Amino acid sequence: LIGDPVERSLSPVMHNAAFEALGLDYAYLALRVPQASLEGAIASACVINMAGMNVTHPHKIDILSLLDDLDESAELVGAVNTVKNDRGRLIGYNTDGAGAVRALESEVGKLAGRKVLLLGAGGAARAIAFSLAEKGAELTIANRTASRAKELATAIKRNSGVDVGRTGIGRGELARAMERTDILINATTVGMYPDVNRALVTADMMHRGLIVNDIVYEPLQTRLLREAKKAGARTVTGLGMLIHQGALSFEIWTGRRAPIKVMAAAAKRELRRWERA
């Protein structure tokens, strides 16, 4: 994993547990690579014949121009979270969107025709939005910076031919949008450690039967999910997305089916360790 910072990542324990479970001779390391050192880091990875990488903030977009090829998943989203070293050729993928959708579908069933309100238009939100559109969800995007939501909606229309609604994140606007929402997904950083008492949507804006998915996983029970429970809504934590995006990366690198249960158990163990620390 290359990024800055990388200290608070669950990926090393999750992948190393999976390699061990399948008896694969790989090791997963989290390496802090400052923004200015990306090019050197990629060159070094090639020299030492690294099998692949995960890529996180701030490199997900900058890395595009340093790779030999892009999978459709990365090309569509315009960001890379996974790189495979294919005999010296570096190929970029994005498993965030497919991982998020897999995780959600495994909890709540098919997404086609469901009305989804997606909070955010940043890197993760972009990936999720394309995957939701592909699955036939009826999508509305709410973002603090309206121009980013507009740009994302336009890109989805251009690539997938799907119309996407847009709204602001004022409480009144969100309350109105919530009335016609089946599934709310938070893909903003709001509620993430250390700002754990913030949520863009509160219980009074939610209804029974609603599903609320927060992709923030630190903490696992975010303020948004606590509000959802208060309203009698169903909650889905960010752990599922984390595990499924990781499982898809694992399969890209190793060609083996990811041991999802092993990965989930390792990630949960590490999260509990963080919570106790």
Ligand code: NAP
């Ligand atoms: P990002 O690219 O920096 O995007 C941040 C998003 O949050 C933008 O839409 C931004 O709006 C919005 N935002 C930030 N501060 C806000 C505020 N005070 N009020 C309203 N909106 C605000 O970040 P990212 O990489 O997409 O990550 C977003 C979150 O998802 C992080 O918490 C990350 O840990 C989590 N994540 C989880 C997984 C998983 O596997 N579960 C995977 C990836 C990411 P503007 O456009 O207006 O700035």
